[in-house]
Amino acid sequence: MNFQLNNVPLRTQKPRKNGLTMVMDKGLSVRQAEDLVAVGAAYIDFVKLGWTTAYITPKLEEKLAVYRDAGVAPYFGGTLFEAFIIRNQFDDFLRLLEKYQLGYAEISDGSITMPHEEKCEYIAKVAQHATVISEIGSKDNTKIMAPYKWISLMKAELEAGTWRLIAESRESGNVGLYRESGEVRQGLVDEILNEIPNEKIIWEAPLKSQQVYFIHLLGPNVNLGNISTNEIIALETTRLGLRGDTFHNFI
Amino acid sequence: MNFQLNNVPLRTQKPRKNGLTMVMDKGLSVRQAEDLVAVGAAYIDFVKLGWTTAYITPKLEEKLAVYRDAGVAPYFGGTLFEAFIIRNQFDDFLRLLEKYQLGYAEISDGSITMPHEEKCEYIAKVAQHATVISEIGSKDNTKIMAPYKWISLMKAELEAGTWRLIAESRESGNVGLYRESGEVRQGLVDEILNEIPNEKIIWEAPLKSQQVYFIHLLGPNVNLGNISTNEIIALETTRLGLRGDTFHNFI
Amino acid sequence: MNFQLNNVPLRTQKPRKNGLTMVMDKGLSVRQAEDLVAVGAAYIDFVKLGWTTAYITPKLEEKLAVYRDAGVAPYFGGTLFEAFIIRNQFDDFLRLLEKYQLGYAEISDGSITMPHEEKCEYIAKVAQHATVISEIGSKDNTKIMAPYKWISLMKAELEAGTWRLIAESRESGNVGLYRESGEVRQGLVDEILNEIPNEKIIWEAPLKSQQVYFIHLLGPNVNLGNISTNEIIALETTRLGLRGDTFHNFI
Numbered sequence: 001m002n003f004q005l006n007n008v009p010l011r012t013q014k015p016r017k018n019g020l021t022m023v024m025d026k027g028l029s030v031r032q033a034e035d036l037v038a039v040g041a042a043y044i045d046f047v048k049l050g051w052t053t054a055y056i057t058p059k060l061e062e063k064l065a066v067y068r069d070a071g072v073a074p075y076f077g078g079t080l081f082e083a084f085i086i087r088n089q090f091d092d093f094l095r096l097l098e099k100y101q102l103g104y105a106e107i108s109d110g111s112i113t114m115p116h117e118e119k120c121e122y123i124a125k126v127a128q129h130a131t132v133i134s135e136i137g138s139k140d141n142t143k144i145m146a147p148y149k150w151i152s153l154m155k156a157e158l159e160a161g162t163w164r165l166i167a168e169s170r171e172s173g174n175v176g177l178y179r180e181s182g183e184v185r186q187g188l189v190d191e192i193l194n195e196i197p198n199e200k201i202i203w204e205a206p207l208k209s210q211q212v213y214f215i216h217l218l219g220p221n222v223n224l225g226n227i228s229t230n231e232i233i234a235l236e237t238t239r240l241g242l243r244g245d246t247f248h249n250f251i
Numbered sequence: 252m253n254f255q256l257n258n259v260p261l262r263t264q265k266p267r268k269n270g271l272t273m274v275m276d277k278g279l280s281v282r283q284a285e286d287l288v289a290v291g292a293a294y295i296d297f298v299k300l301g302w303t304t305a306y307i308t309p310k311l312e313e314k315l316a317v318y319r320d321a322g323v324a325p326y327f328g329g330t331l332f333e334a335f336i337i338r339n340q341f342d343d344f345l346r347l348l349e350k351y352q353l354g355y356a357e358i359s360d361g362s363i364t365m366p367h368e369e370k371c372e373y374i375a376k377v378a379q380h381a382t383v384i385s386e387i388g389s390k391d392n393t394k395i396m397a398p399y400k401w402i403s404l405m406k407a408e409l410e411a412g413t414w415r416l417i418a419e420s421r422e423s424g425n426v427g428l429y430r431e432s433g434e435v436r437q438g439l440v441d442e443i444l445n446e447i448p449n450e451k452i453i454w455e456a457p458l459k460s461q462q463v464y465f466i467h468l469l470g471p472n473v474n475l476g477n478i479s480t481n482e483i484i485a486l487e488t489t490r491l492g493l494r495g496d497t498f499h500n501f502i
Numbered sequence: 503m504n505f506q507l508n509n510v511p512l513r514t515q516k517p518r519k520n521g522l523t524m525v526m527d528k529g530l531s532v533r534q535a536e537d538l539v540a541v542g543a544a545y546i547d548f549v550k551l552g553w554t555t556a557y558i559t560p561k562l563e564e565k566l567a568v569y570r571d572a573g574v575a576p577y578f579g580g581t582l583f584e585a586f587i588i589r590n591q592f593d594d595f596l597r598l599l600e601k602y603q604l605g606y607a608e609i610s611d612g613s614i615t616m617p618h619e620e621k622c623e624y625i626a627k628v629a630q631h632a633t634v635i636s637e638i639g640s641k642d643n644t645k646i647m648a649p650y651k652w653i654s655l656m657k658a659e660l661e662a663g664t665w666r667l668i669a670e671s672r673e674s675g676n677v678g679l680y681r682e683s684g685e686v687r688q689g690l691v692d693e694i695l696n697e698i699p700n701e702k703i704i705w706e707a708p709l710k711s712q713q714v715y716f717i718h719l720l721g722p723n724v725n726l727g728n729i730s731t732n733e734i735i736a737l738e739t740t741r742l743g744l745r746g747d748t749f750h751n752f753i
Contacts, residue, residue: 002562003598006589027484029289031282031533038531039560052493053484058290060253083493087257096254111498139495170495172459208674233529233555242554242585244641244672247613278735280540282533303744304735309541311504334744338508347505362749390746421746423710 008240009220014045014071018199019221019239020164022046023229024171024206025074027053030062032229037070040232044072046104048225050171051079064100076100078108078135078166081122086112090122097129108135110168116153120160127161133202137168137176147191154196165196169204169226177203177210184213198222211238212245259491260471265296265322269450270472270490271415273297274480275422275457276325278304281313283480288321291483295323297355299476301422302330315351327351329359329386329417332373337363341373348380359386361419367404371411378412384453388419388427398442405447416447420455420477428454428461435464449473462489463496510742511722516547516573520701521723521741522666524548525731526673526708527576529555532564534731539572542734546574548606550727552673553581566602578602580610580637580668583624588614592624599631610637612670618655622662629663635704639670639678649693656698667698671706671728679705679712686715700724713740714747 001008012019025047028036037044047067054060054076067074076096084093097105105126109119119134126132134157136150145153154165168176177185192201198218204226205211214222220239227235234243241249252259263270276298279287288295298318305311305327318325327347335344348356356377360370370385377383385408387401396404405416419427428436443452449469455477456462465473471490478486485494492500503510514521527549530538539546549569556562556578569576578598586595599607607628611621621636628634636659638652647655656667670678679687694703700720706728707713716724722741729737736745743751 002557002559003601004591004594005557005585006591027290027481029286031289032286035531035534038533039529042560043558050485051495052488052491055253055256055493056294056487056491057253057484058293079493079495079498082498083256086498089255089257092255099254111495230529233559234552236558237554240554240558242557242581244553244581244613247581247584247588278541278732280537282540283537301736302746303739303742306504306507306744307545307738307742308504308735309544330744330746330749333749334507337749340506340508343506350505362746 005242008242011239012221014042016045018223020045020202020223021227021232021235022048022202022225023232024048024050024226025053025229026050026171027057028063028229030059030066033063033066036229036232037066037072041070041072043232043236047072047074048106049074049076051077052083053077054080055083061100073104075102075104075106075133078106079111081105081107082109082112085114085122094126094129097126102130104133105130106133106135106166107162110135110137110139116156120156123157123160123162131163132161133164133166134162135166135168139168139170139175141175141180147188150188150192151195154192158200164202164223165200166202166225167192167204169206169210171206171226173204173206173210173226182207182209184210189217208234208238208245211235215239215246216249256493259493262490263472265293267296269474271296271453271474272478272483272486273299273453273476274483275299275301275477276304276480277301277422278308279314279480281310281317284314284317287480287483288317288323292321292323294483294487298323298325299357300325300327302328303334304328305331306334312351324355326353326355326357326384329357330362332356332358333360333363336365336373345377345380348377354381355384356381357384357386357417358413359419361386361388361390367407371407374408374411374413382414383412384415384417385413386417386419390419390421390426392426392431398439401439401443402446405443409447409451415453415474416451417453417476418443418455420457420461422457422477424455424457424461424477433458433460435461440468459485459489459496462486466490466497467500507744510744513741514723516544518547520725522547522704522725523729523734523737524550524704524727525734526550526552526728527555527731528552528673529559530565530731532561532568535565535568538731538734539568539574543572543574545734545738549574549576550608551576551578553579554585555579556582557585563602575606577604577606577608577635580608581613583607583609584611584614587616587624596628596631599628605632606635607632608635608637608668610670612637612639612641618658622658625659625662625664633665634663635666635668636664637668637670641670641672641677643677643682649690652690652694653697656694660698660702666704666725667702668704668727669694669706671708671712673708673728675706675708675712675728684709684711686712691719710736710740710747713737717741717748718751
């Protein structure tokens with residue numbers, strides 16, 4: 001902190017188990033990645049290379065090194081896993097984790113249809129090679145799941161070996177946890193929290209209103225994901241009760 | 252590509268005639284232009300310096316050099332042509348093309364009113380100095396043209412010497428081809444395609460939903476314009492059927 | 503200007519008293535700040551480090567130096583003042599101005615409730631240490647003030663020693679001067695202008711439609727604030743009547 005403000009809530013410090021911030025990189029250059037960590041190294045835990053962008057991003061290894069050198073763990077979006085699966089290239093996916101020395105892997109079924117037992121088998125297999133983050137929820141906003149279904153999928157994936165569950169929102173924040181308007185499905189969130197430990201979930205919350213919602217509900221150290229690369233400092237002030245939307249929360 | 256994924260559709264390679272991507276630069280610094288080509292050189296064919304931004308952008312020649320050195324052709328937005336015309340400075344416009352060694356020039360009438368024969372005469376004259384890209388459609392969303400009108404203008408401009416037609420959307424994607432909501436005027440697009448070769452058109456499509464629409468309709472190698480500078484990698488994955496919105500398209 | 507266009511309206515030159523542009527930096531890295539001034543040094547008068555971002559921005563002093571060296575005055579957002587006040591740390595706030603050698607200070611009450619005489623006392627006190635910019639309007643869009651109230655607050659703050667009044671909009675442009683849709687409260691603006699000299703006001707106008715509104719109403723040299731860091735060149739062309747929205751205004 002650059003100066004003293006009293007009674008600012010404590011944030012967990014890196015390496016964090018709670019209060020995680022996951023940023024979505026949808027195609028930064030190496031230098032832009034350097035800019036991101038220049039402001040965000042202390043605040044960002046993970047950078048997800050969104051969906052399949054890792055496939056075509058130039059100087060990928062250099063960019064991964066920038067993140068790692070700053071103490072930020074990069075990983076590839078779940079859609080990349082799905083792109084391998086739909087092509088029957090699961091072994092190639094495992095080789096990919098090794099090639100890029102990725103400590104984390106995201107397993108999802110947002111764009112493909114697969115029996116849930118099969119997804120859980122993949123979670124179990126991948127968990128032998130990397131820490132698994134698995135994503136629940138479709139990218140298709142016409143496929144709405146009832147809360148009991150979210151909960152049963154989440155429990156099964158935790159049992160299969162998932163480290164953290166991600167609740168889908170896409171980059172745009174209008175599916176999964178959210179209505180098409182971006183509004184939070186509050187009943188869904190309540191029911192999930194009644195059955196699944198909050199710490200096990202990373203809430204994708206790309207829009208400010210969504211970040212504010214979860215910080216109000218679960219405090220400054222809630223796990224948030226799909227944060228835009230230019231909103232890191234903004235989010236951190238929101239967590240600390242130092243932005244209009246959360247100003248009176250924590251003092 | 253950084254690794255092997257089977258059955259990914261073939262993209263045309265540079266120098267491309269189809270599958271063109273035109274990006275809109277609305278005032279990048281020289282270093283930001285370097286960042287843009289660091290990720291996008293293989294994917295971007297043209298950078299349009301949006302509307303009249305070339306007039307006041309510092310270090311313009313340096314920025315043009317960055318684009319050219321990366322194999323990306325820069326050109327100036329059509330509103331700049333109109334700014335010269337409305338001041339009776341057409342000769343100065345021609346000198347500008349020479350001064351900056353611009354191989355391409357955009358001719359439009361989105362902000363001024365001019366008889367269409369006059370626009371076609373300008374196209375013919377400018378075509379002697381540069382490859383002409385001409386733009387159809389008003390920037391004013393109260394001026395809606397019937398499809399037959401679009402088609403007759405397009406045919407006349409091709410005859411006058413236009414290399415590619417651009418269908419107007421503005422940066423915001425809510426005029427011309429699109430309703431104020433950003434939704435595509437599908438009937439208009441269908442009628443245009445019935446009369447004008449698809450390859451002759453660059454569809455301005457600044458919003459993801461618009462890009463997805465044209466990729467669904469015309470395949471990965473459709474010509475798209477007014478792409479935001481931070482959406483290059485994202486667009487390319489969408490073209491390749493590697494993003495949720497187009498995931499099942501091409502395998 | 504890179505080339506000659508006739509009959510372009512005259513813009514005031516730096517150091518400006520009218521036609522001010524205030525940009526909002528919500529967490530740029532030092533290098534991104536360099537990029538901002540590389541294109542904007544001639545056009546930007548102030549950079550506001552939005553709300554409390556100065557508290558947690560790494561390399562803050564380096565960034566302030568980048569702005570100053572480019573002839574751009576940096577200052578801290580009014581929410582930071584409020585964060586000190588709500589903690590009874592006003593003296594620390596004064597020390598902050600000194601520590602960072604800030605020539606300007608923003609005083610606001612957008613997130614806290616304080617009697618207006620108290621706000622005016624703070625304005626008077628801070629004015630002994632820095633040039634005061636004071637902000638009118640709540641960040642809460644359920645708190646709508648009648649025009650006569652805006653005017654009486656503005657008059658009192660000018661009397662207390664404010665140099666320029668800022669009319670609140672937030673980063674999102676949907677409170678204060680604006681309806682939730684972002685539309686300008688035109689009646690409010692008219693009444694304010696009837697009583698307060700236009701030159702004394704910086705209109706926060708983050709959205710293009712809002713910038714266009716004020717340029718139409720008050721000309722190219724209106725004072726505008728909360729401009730996004732990547733819209734500097736765009737705004738300047740709009741001021742000059744060189745963008746579609748203001749194309750016929752000034753010739």
